[in-house]
Amino acid sequence: MRAIDRILSTDPEKVCVKIENGLSITYQQIKEITKANQSILKAIKRKKSGQPAIVVDISIGWKLIPVFLACFLEKLTLVPVDRLRSPNLTHFIHQQFPDVHFGPDDFNSEGEMKDEKNLQYLTHYKELKEVAFVLYTSGTTSNPKGVMLTYDNILINAEQIKDRLKLKESDCLLVARPLSYASSITGEIFAGLLAGSSFLFKAPSSSPLRIINHVKQHNVSILFLTPSLTLKLLELRSFLELTRLKAIVLSGEILYTGQFQIIRAGLPKTVAIYNGYGLTEASPRVAIHKIDTESFVEGCVGVPLNGIKIKILDEVGRKLPDQSKGVLHIKGPNIMKGYLKQKKLTREVKKNGWLNTNDLAEIRNKQLIIHGRADNTIIRHGMNIQLEEIESLLNASPFVNESVVIKRESENKKVTLEAWIVPSSTYQMSLLQKEIHSWDQKLWPDKIVLKQEMPKTQTGKLRRTGN
Structure with missing residues (x-):
């Protein structure tokens, strides 16, 4: 060769x-x-x-x-x-x-x-x-x-x-x-x-x-x-x-x-x-x-x-x-x-x-x-939403260092969105919620979970699985 x-x-x-x-x-x-x-x-x-x-x-x-x-x-x-x-x-x-x-x-x-x-x-x-x-x-x-x-x-x-x-x-x-x-x-x-x-x-x-x-x-x-x-x-x-x-x-x-x-x-x-x-x-x-x-x-x-x-x-x-x-x-x-x-x-x-x-x-x-994975798309209020779209808004917040949005599905097939965030030094939950509520409602996460750090692969890539 x-x-x-x-x-x-x-x-x-x-x-x-x-x-x-x-x-x-x-x-x-x-x-x-x-x-x-x-x-x-x-x-x-x-x-x-x-x-x-x-x-x-x-x-x-x-x-x-x-x-x-x-x-x-x-x-x-x-x-x-x-x-x-x-x-x-x-x-x-x-x-x-x-x-x-x-x-x-x-x-x-x-x-x-x-x-x-x-x-x-x-x-x-x-x-x-x-x-x-x-x-x-x-x-x-x-x-x-x-x-x-x-x-x-x-x-x-x-x-x-x-x-x-x-x-x-x-x-x-x-x-x-x-x-x-x-x-x-x-x-x-x-x-x-x-x-x-x-x-x-x-x-x-x-x-x-x-x-x-x-x-x-x-x-x-x-x-x-x-x-x-x-x-x-x-x-x-x-x-x-x-x-x-x-x-x-x-x-x-x-x-x-x-x-x-x-x-x-x-x-x-x-x-x-x-x-x-x-x-x-x-x-x-x-x-x-x-x-x-x-x-x-x-x-x-x-x-x-x-x-x-x-x-x-x-x-x-x-x-x-x-x-x-x-x-x-x-x-x-x-x-x-x-x-x-x-x-x-x-x-x-x-x-x-x-x-x-x-x-x-x-x-x-x-x-x-690139906007994200097609399988990270959900339908909310009749509109297609990408999880990465919500992450982009969260990551732009002064109260968030890092975020990942997880799609959860219940036994009755109801889909909810869980936002994991690593808070910044200026983080206040009330102020972050106020900022989130200024977004289009279809982008609101159903639950916010605080994390000290995100689950990642050996190369530092975010994992969307885990607890």
Whole structure:
């Protein structure tokens, strides 16, 4: 593969990985480890015709880079698992791929695979042809879905991201999100490798709040975070001293006006802010754009990346004109092959190459505006209401630091809205209620619950489930 050859041809003396103890791994060392791993993977392919799959525990951190590259060169499918943070999902994946699992003990200190493992009964699915990764999304009411992303999906989307962010060899990217996420694999690791950049991997066991220390100590220039986690970091320590920071890329949640204003004020003026949108089924990135105070529009993620088409459809599948809110559909070289062993579900969400994102959006002056999930829509007073619309109003209040609105349904099917809020230092319930009652009545939450902090994923993304 030309793209992989290009990565392995990066200046051999260039640092690829910075390690917290002060050591570093050069691109030449990555190349040597990749070749060693490739010899192990060749043996795997000899044991089975077609394209087999291996499962790798992401706790090995930076050692995943030469595993990724070797799998691409040998045309094997890789299934990453997060045993530490997602034990139930890991168990499910092991049932789907019961044979070849590489964990921390299967790599030596240099990052090389130790041996061929037991390859007699290697898992193989015909669907895996040209599939680079199977990434599982955690299921809540059903079994997890295995998203099949091809080599082209990953490499083309990574190139698109690299170009949009203008990544360079001189950049150092902090990889803080789990390495089983498409956002980390494509948007950070492969995009950075194609640019010849350096990486610092945050240890899974370390607190996300150590991120600022990592940035200072290792001259990190690019950060990839959610808006919520960025706000949390700003509460604890100022970013203004981070003079080496070049850009922060926000994604995973809608960026509200109040959040952007706080983040912009808390960052040095020299730091660019990007807002992005994507989903695993799109490898993941669909759009990213640079934002500033003058041009900021809530939910706007800019024009789609090169080669990606978008359209907005109504509930019966009719195309809507610009500035009309509907369900976003996307088409391009980044769209998944499908869901592993779920052909019916694949046909439901992917038709004629168009992926139904189930996200509400609109197109305004060629810019994509994201409004939230279609399944976060309820009908009140005969009108469609998005939960994110209420959250936007709450987050703009001086009495609220953070909010999430939960939809509750009783046994008699009555739907009520519960607003969880983290109050600000100026919070007074009576004043907040007075402000809420100034809104359109259909937007009033039925109940307000005070929280010390919001339930979040390891990456700082808000959870809409729990108590």
